[in-house]
Amino acid sequence: MLYIQLKKNDTLFTYNYLDLDNENHYPPLVFKFFSTQEIISIIQSLKTKDSFGYDEISTKLLKISASFISSPLTHICNRAISTGIFPDRLKYSIIKPMYKKGDKSDPSNYRPISMLTSFSKVLEKALYRRLIDHIDNNNIWSEQQFGFRKRLSTEDAIFKLTHEVLNALNNKTMIGSIFCDLEKAFDTVNHSLLIQKLSYYGIRGKAKLVIESYLSNRYQRVQLNNSSQNFNAVSGWTEVKRGVPQGSILGPLLFLLYINDLPKAVTHNVLPILFADDTSVLITSQNVHEFQNDLNTSLQHLCDWFLANSLSLNLPKHYSSNLLPKAQITLI
Secondary structure: OOOOEEEEEEEEEEOOOOOOOOOOOOOOOOOOOHHHHHHHHHHOOOOOOOOOOOOOOHHHHHHHHHHHHHHHHHHHHHHHHHHHHOOHHOOOOEEEEEEEOOOOOOOHEEEEEEEEEEHHHHHHHHHHHHHHHHHOOOEEEEEEEEEOOOOOOOOHHHHHHHHHHHHHHOOEEEEEEEEEEEEOOOOHHOOOHHHHHHOOOHHHHHHHHHHHHHHOEEEEEEEEEEEHOOOOEOOEEEEEOOOOOOOOOHHHHHHHOOOOOHHHHHHOOEEEEOOEEEEEEEEEEEEEEEEOHHHHHHHHHHHHHHHHHHOEHHHHHHEEEEEEHHHHHHHO
């Protein structure tokens, strides 16, 4: 069983954040070797860009030379899955801050984007294909997760939320919602917890080793460019000990697996709707007191889960609301 201890009011208690009664519930992932033709198709599927990582090799150049480098690249990819080692030279990334909104002098208003090597993208996409086949074939995804998945989008998540709200109101049922936004979610993923969750989902053996290798001994440096002011600056290399790379191919997939058990943290009469790190929770009830209790309990369960998984709420973007049938408005 996998547990983590939380401390509240100087009292330690144990919180089970993932049900591991049967650690071998999912069959193990066994990597199938890559063919040269598959690696060529992966290279051609990459977006053609002139931008590049620290090695200064763009995907545009990679595509032009695909027929000449596909065989050695295939050997490297197969060597990675047979040994469980992700090459160290592919784990260096340049971070470029992307402005979101607000005060431009506030670093928190920028999103860190990883500029990876083109060769890293090839190996990541090859691993992604094997991982996603395992996940889809074994129905690992939570039905409540809509982010970064094929044939699902924000529109599907919004439709689901709207449908549940209207359905509750039509049935004269009280419905409340909690909207959570996680603070720097991709950057705070706990590697140790992630690896334990991957093992639960059947990603064990060499498959687990290569993901461990992918996450460990990663280095990054920040690069700032301002062409209008002819300004360029770069920091030194720093080791990355937490999080998954934003702008990578494997990063979003690993993050979804990390939060895949979140719906288990809430009770049976609560519906979570997830889109990557944005979490919405709907609570319905016919009874006023039960409704208020479920709302508070759900929020507490969510906070416990976030704490157990080393994630924190972005409080300015976190809020809740209640929608009530007209007949029950006066009861609250």
